[in-house]
Amino acid sequence: MNDSDSDYEFYVGTATHLEGASLAIDGTARIDGKIVGKVAVKHLIVGPGGVVQGDISGETAKIEGTVEDSLTLTGKLTVCSSGRIRGKIQYGSLETMEGAKLVGEISTDWGGSTSEPVVSDRLEAFTSAIGTDAELDDED
Amino acid sequence: MTDSPLAAQTTGRSRRGRTAIFANAKGGVGKSTLALMMSLGLATRNPNSDVELIDLDSQATSSDSLKRFANHRFTVMNDDNLFLASGSPNNGNIINHIESEPAHKGSRKFIVFDSPAGNEPGRSSFLLHCDVIFVPTSVSDADIFATRKYLMSLQQLFQRQRKDYDNRIPLVIILPNLVDSRAEFNELRQALDDCPAYIGQPLYYSPLFRKAFRAEDDDGNVRALLRSNDTYIQWLTKTLTQLDKLNPNPTKLFQL
Numbered sequence: 001m002n003d004s005d006s007d008y009e010f011y012v013g014t015a016t017h018l019e020g021a022s023l024a025i026d027g028t029a030r031i032d033g034k035i036v037g038k039v040a041v042k043h044l045i046v047g048p049g050g051v052v053q054g055d056i057s058g059e060t061a062k063i064e065g066t067v068e069d070s071l072t073l074t075g076k077l078t079v080c081s082s083g084r085i086r087g088k089i090q091y092g093s094l095e096t097m098e099g100a101k102l103v104g105e106i107s108t109d110w111g112g113s114t115s116e117p118v119v120s121d122r123l124e125a126f127t128s129a130i131g132t133d134a135e136l137d138d139e140d
Numbered sequence: 141m142t143d144s145p146l147a148a149q150t151t152g153r154s155r156r157g158r159t160a161i162f163a164n165a166k167g168g169v170g171k172s173t174l175a176l177m178m179s180l181g182l183a184t185r186n187p188n189s190d191v192e193l194i195d196l197d198s199q200a201t202s203s204d205s206l207k208r209f210a211n212h213r214f215t216v217m218n219d220d221n222l223f224l225a226s227g228s229p230n231n232g233n234i235i236n237h238i239e240s241e242p243a244h245k246g247s248r249k250f251i252v253f254d255s256p257a258g259n260e261p262g263r264s265s266f267l268l269h270c271d272v273i274f275v276p277t278s279v280s281d282a283d284i285f286a287t288r289k290y291l292m293s294l295q296q297l298f299q300r301q302r303k304d305y306d307n308r309i310p311l312v313i314i315l316p317n318l319v320d321s322r323a324e325f326n327e328l329r330q331a332l333d334d335c336p337a338y339i340g341q342p343l344y345y346s347p348l349f350r351k352a353f354r355a356e357d358d359d360g361n362v363r364a365l366l367r368s369n370d371t372y373i374q375w376l377t378k379t380l381t382q383l384d385k386l387n388p389n390p391t392k393l394f395q396l
Contacts, residue, residue, distance in 0.1 A: 020221055020233070022237050038240075072212070090212065121211045122359070123183060123209040123213075123214050126180075127183070127187060129359070129363055130363050130367055
């Protein structure tokens with residue numbers, strides 16, 4: 001870990017193994033150890049020896065270690081040469097360096113307005129078929 | 141003191157989304173069917189919402205059936221971490237999940253729990269972190285007796301909560317299910333008249349319910365179920381989105 005602790009809202013050190021976590025982090029998290037669980041974070045950094053397994057969601061991420069299961073980002077995903085991602089990956093924009101490995105279902109929005117729901121799967125087809133696409137009344 | 145930080149932490153009411161559970165100690169009253177109708181109703185009627193169905197039943201009827209619809213805005217969860225080895229709910233993990241679950245940017249998040257028969261409110265403190273507890277029941281004597289007992293157990297849980305914390309408790313809405321006639325519905329309403337809760341619209345029996353959990357290739361069974369109960373589902377989903385309009389402490393049974 002080169003940066004100071006104060007740079008991160010959440011830090012998992014190399015000797016730490018955290019299992020069964022369900023975390024919501026409003027800031028940056030750096031993982032140099034191992035974490036298994038559900039993590040919602042603004043910016044995720046997985047260090048060279050770091051491992052994250054579970055459902056990860058957030059805005060941006062820089063991956064130098066390993067991420068498995070699902071990674072859903074609205075913004076940029078950076079995968080460094082030592083980075084490994086396996087599972088379901090959704091990103092806003094992508095930068096990969098030579099040597100990076102991405103395995104699994106990888107997707108992003110196919111241009112157009114990002115607020116348009118994507119009609120590409122069973123739920124969206126089902127929604128169209130039953131024809132009740134009216135918005136709910138707001139709670140106010 | 142519902143605006144206090146404690147209230148914000150201990151109830152979901154202050155968040156933009158809503159957390160609902162379908163629960164009753166009695167089996168066969170329609171918890172899974174109604175959880176299916178609620179979760180798919182929310183997902184299809186409001187494409188800009190995130191909906192998560194959490195199945196606390198080890199039989200996994202609703203999660204097994206609905207996972208085929210899962211996508212970026214509709215998630216289905218049946219996770220061992222939500223149970224203790226005894227089979228009781230893991231309150232800590234469930235509460236953490238409810239409180240930490242973020243919606244996608246700009247979305248409303250709805251969490252819908254389906255729960256197994258045998259739920260004991262005394263061992264389910266996570267119920268206090270839900271915005272509403274929907275209690276389905278049929279009109280049979282056995283179901284009415286069990287439902288009364290379950291409602292009493294909920295009241296005991298709420299009394300402990302009122303004593304320990306000065307904050308809001310979940311709303312309780314009884315859902316008459318498998319109803320044959322208006323007369324039968326009135327009979328049920330009369331039988332539960334002294335319960336401090338709300339009673340919802342009746343859901344009339346239909347053979348479509350028998351096929352609700354089949355994964356047909358074209359989803360025709362679920363489509364027919366939702367279409368034929370469109371008015372009811374509209375009422376059910378609106379009730380969830382407009383909970384704040386209800387008095388949080390009804391003193392007797394109120395018809396919605």
